[in-house]
Amino acid sequence: MEFQVTWFVLWAVLWAVYFMLDGFVLGTGMLHHFLTRNDQEKKILIRTVGPVWDGNEVWLVTAGGATFAAFPTTYALMFSYLYSALLLLLFSLIIRGVSLEFRGKIENDGWKKTWDIGIFIGSALPALLLGVAFGNIFSGFPMDAAGYHGSLLSLLNPYGLLTGALFVLMFLTHGSLYISVKTEGELSDRSTTLAGKMWFAELAVAVLFLVATAFFTKLYDNYLSAPLLLIVPLLAVAALLGIKLFLAKGSPLMAFSSSCVTIVMVVFTGVIGLFPNLIPSSTDTAYSLTIFNSSSSTYTLKIMTIVALVFVPIVIAYKIWVYRIFRSRVTDDVLKKEAAY
């Protein structure tokens, strides 16, 4: 029993870290075409995410793998029920990765424009789809003894779309803050200004989301029975307000950090509300997938816990080292130097 709870926590952490890290890559990808004024700026944006996008995406692979290993029944049903949506997610992530890697290989306008479209679609679609998926997880799947009664279209219900919009806006703000921290001069300033505007949209949708959650989901039940937990959504709101505060103080770096905390706390807010469900059933709670009825055996969970406790800190350690190596801003000068390969 305690191992199932441990893995529920780890599951939440993996998703939260994934959204925090890939969030700025997805955001940068969505802005790549619209924020920039020339090819050089586009190159700079790609270079800001170049060393880290792949490593960030691995958190998604690990979250998927951890779901498989710790909660195989949830993994099996979630992935097969969401077949078409996941297929689109998969295609768009493939397109994003290839576009980021191949755009710079050939100096040709048509070539670059093609991959620019790929970067936008491959960034916007995952942000939206993952948001829609989590919205539907929060509100529950229409599933009972006969199986699943949803479809790709039924996922696009108002609450699902609202969560999708929230994710897109969180990542847009997050991405524009990342760009303002990682670039210099006019591009950086433009991005900071944009972040300030995006923030209002994020705030509006976040408020809507928090209200809608009371009507469309049972997420708040856990908070009513243990009010102390409310600290998590409060932190989310505080961090969200912090973004604007730090922007006003002229500190995009602190605003970006605040945005990191916002994303993590938003994910935690939702996942705490789910507990002990992984996917609630919206038709009959007897068919909800919980951490208890869909988990692996204690033996497997124990082994996976050891692996995670030993290796995840190592991963975090070398990831921090790498972020430190690439901490400097990406400028024209940096690109010129690196053009040698």
Add this chain to the structure above:
Amino acid sequence: MDVVDLSRLQFALTSMFHWIFVPLTLGLSLVTAYMETLYVTSGDEMYLRMTKFWGKLFLINFALGIVTGITLEFQFGMNWAEYSKYVGDIFGAPLAVEATLAFFLESVFIGVWIFGWNKISKKTHAASIWLVAFATNLSALWILLANGWMQHPVGYVLRNNRAEMVDFGAMLTNPYGWLKFGHTLTSGYMVAAFFVMGVSAYHLLKKSQTEFFRRSFRIAAVFGLLSTIAVAGIGDFHTAEVAKTQPTKFAAMESLWETQKNVGFNLFIIPDTEKECNLIEGPCVPNMLSYLAFHTADAEIKGLKAFPREERPPVLPTFLSFRIMVGLGFVMLLMTIVAVVYSKRGTLELHPLFLKIMLFSIPLPYVAGQLGWIVAEVGRQPWIVYGVLKTTHAVSQSISTLQVYASLIGFTLLYGGLGVVDIYLLSKFAKKGPDNDTSSLLKPVKEEI
């Protein structure tokens, strides 16, 4: 076609497409790391240029290996939900471990290697490509231990309507998994060796950058010979393990219908799957098959007829794939021997025909590798987990033929497009050759940041 057939087709398509990129990654990461090490230890700038040139081709290929890999993890749940539910307790673990131990390492240090030339010391830079090479090979170990478990399940009990893990150690030390790992890994090295030899041959034929490509060819030739010997040697033990643990697959690989002792090896066979016999056999090496399978001349081998029809794999694809794979293996062994001899003597350019053959042989180890996977996966049928779960019982209940048709078409189009782009980029940069002028090359120097 029903959902099972379509899902099988889709898994075959996506994993075989993934397997175009993985073997080259496995081998070329090592070759590139070796070249950079030569540069660091000798200071010879030619090795730096080699690192950059082969590294560039490595990266184009690597990108596609990464993005097509995630498809496979998703598909276990999307198309094979019943399988995932039934064996997730034991099969999910190696996948999660693979991601935690190998994928992070590989994805993080590839970034360091690509963008770190002027940010870290020479040695740290070389170490980062070694870490990438180590991580890709480590990832192969975990996925092949997982596949090894599907071939020869160990360390589990059937309980609570599923297979539950009771002995992680047994899975980690499953001989089937390790033999498969060794055989598959070294086959990836062959792909890289033939790739480097083929591209080098192209430039040697055009007489461009001859010293550069002579050295590259020589490194690849030695690497190719060693790995071909390893593939064959490990393959021999692997075959014996198959004979021991998967008698139906072994019988299909050899098109052996009757159970016999002192089984000979027929050089040519034309199977007749309707009449359950071989139309043509011979010439025969007496006792050879018994010896190959069980390392004794009088060992009994079970024929296909010893098993009910519905438990036999499709004989023709299993048999033909195995034969052609082994045949190609021997041809490639000869080629690598000649390659080593010519390049050691320094007479490569005196044999333009051989260079031409090497250029057009780039696909050979790719083909052999794909055939090997057909033997492994088609030969395991009708089981998805040998002796435990049938493929027909493993497919998702909730997906429709329409959905899988649509996804299959989507994958075909997307992957088709990616394949074209990959070949275009690889051949463009392979033909272009290395930059001649080393002064324009960024050297690994740590700058103050």
